[in-house]
Amino acid sequence: MSENKAKKGITGKQILIIVIALVVIAGAIWGILALTGKKEEVSGMLMQEGVLNVGMEIGYPPFEEFAEDGTTPIGYDVDFAKALGEKMGLEINFVNTAWDGIFLGIGENYDVVISAVTITEERKETMLFSDPYINNYQAVVVAADYDGEITGFLDLDGMVIAVQKETTSDILMSDYKDTATIDITISANEKIATCFTQLKNGEVDAVVVDSTVAVVYAASNPDAYKVAFEDESEPEQFGIAIGLTNTALQTAINEAIAKLTVEGFFTENTAFWFGAE
């Protein structure tokens, strides 16, 4: 009887048809919307009058983290954003967001991303960057009692390496691994702190991370970590990520950065957050 049939539910074939139909419909809608350019041009360069909304993954010390009260963002980028806001005459609103999908939120949830973002050619295809505001190198951090010598990434051969997921460190190490230049095992983590704890606990042999971060971790935990190598041959630069069409905002930000440079803000900020230099 019909009731018995209904109990059997739907067959695999029917499910497949339904799924394919759904995918096709969704794809078609997506495609049409993309072609017709559904996104209206931003009339002003900001989503909100007089406010610069800044997307930030607040969990990457010393660039950005929450102070002990759990609500105040502090860090190099935080101070930079505030100085920038002052120069541009804008109020700054920090929007805490997960690193995954952080760039998807530009123009939706915030105007720009200031979150230790490395400028890469690949990223330039989908977003604009401000002029760089800090130089950074890829660095290798090992346990303080490590007695080997590391003079380049090739020396990492055979090691287990921790990196933060989707960062330039991750991309760099994956490149080395995929091209079989060196044989390494990569442990990619959500948070940079996890990488360092893995190192402390002996789960991994080394952490590859931005030098600016490496220096601070090593300085605050000299018993546990030391910086073994900084790749100064390939400097990386951090920039502010801006929506791909928002050239007006890019220009305004670059003017402000130029003024801050002249006033010596960056020298002072670097000294405050990273000690000397």
Next chain:
Amino acid sequence: MNFLKRIIDVRGWKRASKTAAIVIMAAVALLAALSWVNVSEEEMLQSASEEMQEIIRQEEASSRKYVTVTYNSFGFIKYLSFSTSGAKAVKETYIAFAGQVYPADTGFLKFIGQMVNYTYRMLGSGQNILHGVKLTILLTTLSMVIGSILSIFLALGKISKNKFISKISSAYVFFFRGTPLLIQLFVIYFSVPVIFGFSWRGLFAIGDTEAVYKGAFLAALIAFSLNAAAYCAEIVRAAIQSIDKGQGEAAKALGMTYGQTMRHIIIPQSIRRMIPPLCNEFVMMIKDVSLVFAISLMDITTISKTIMTSEGNYLVFFPALVIYLIITAIFTFLFGKIEKRLSVYE
């Protein structure tokens, strides 16, 4: 009403309930007394050392704000810290208990201070409802309520004789049970706005600084509700089908319509059978809420990970465990009570 009467009728209570009530009341009284004698925030602030007061004076003159004052109060115990940021960080910590302020920079008192601070942050105290425990409970409860209402329709759809309705319902359940919740969350938060040309944040006032989080909460609520509906639909369907066929026949013989039969006869009886598996689902959901880290919301798990990131202190996970256990215990207790009330006729 009966319930209220039962509460007031202390003599009718079970012995264990009486003991529990006395212990709880004694504890509350003790904590209230300790809070009463405890020092005020102003007094605590004065315990800052000379050096720290000097640093604070300097900061006021400087353009850079680098001192964070953290004050966490549970009444009977209070935590206060001054911390500076930057490469040369300085920190001073105090706890106040029973009218005395103690420096808590080392040893056991430091540990106590950390526990107070971590617990305070994970509870989302001093913040709005979209933080910490409040977020976890709100999101779990709302999604389970919406989800279980939806699930009744899904379950009825699944057992419907109408092939189209039954297939659609089955496909829905299959889809949401067959894909990871995190991906569903991503699709709803990231893909759906692009496809339909809106933004979650845009649904709220533009000047509202919390609009981003409200938008994320709404997206999470939708994702969690839709997902819960699929899981609960199986529970509801099983419960409905476990009711003796004779019940439906008797109702039909009395002239009741399908809707009346479901509403007055079948569903009320099956609800009791749904409670234990729904409680399981609820407890699972409390933990699944931690997935909201992916869309910028801060639940208990996310806050504990954030603290771990900034302070590298793994002790933070212990208060998190205790908080989760307490929430789970409370809800398991409530579900048990509901089940008991629904089984009066058995």
Next chain:
Amino acid sequence: MSDFEYILRTEKLCKSFGHLEVLTDVDLGVKMGEVICIIGPSGAGKSTYLRSLNQLETITSGKIYIKDELFLHREHNRTIHRIEPDRQKAMLLEMGMVFQSFNLFPHKTVLENVMIAQVLVRKKSSDAARRLAGEIINMVGLSDKLDAYPSKLSGGQQQRVAIARALAMEPELMLFDEPTSALDPELVGEVLAVMKKLASQGITMLVVTHEMGFAREAADRVIFMDQGRIAQQGTPQDIFQNPEGERLQQFLQSIL
């Protein structure tokens, strides 16, 4: 009196489950006030016949008339004619049913069990429903159990509540589907007593039963069903005193 000859009549009623034919060409007419007992070996199709009447089973072919009006006509598993839906509902309410396994609503008290359909289906006010329910429950002798849940009652009491529940809809015809088969022997009597009381009040009843004593005493007509057909029918005297036919004799011997 009534302006119809039969309250219920079936013509060539057939029912099969897949290839298994359970009922074959059952012709039967029930007159107002008649008490008919259907007896026969298990598997004869007695219960299926009863359940076909109030649409708990869908017949394969045949005609069902209610008050001489064609209610349903099916051939080869297709509906040829069906009375319009709103009248259909009203006509089905002319039949009340009592099940072998009582099927009381366990989450409702005795009073609620007897009230609920009056309120939901007959659209009575709950006061009116309560009044009638009270009278009927009193009639089946359970006035002291109004607020009890079914799980607190004995099987015999539950079946009496089930009878009250069906009576509360004020049907013209009561269908009893082996009402005492699920009961312990010492509880059968109280249910049969209620049924006899109904019979003596002139309520039309169609009873599938194994209680030959009841059939002999209360029935106007006894129908012997065998292998899906009406094998024999007659007064209790005809059937029990002078049974004709081998199958009926065998059956009566086995049961007495």
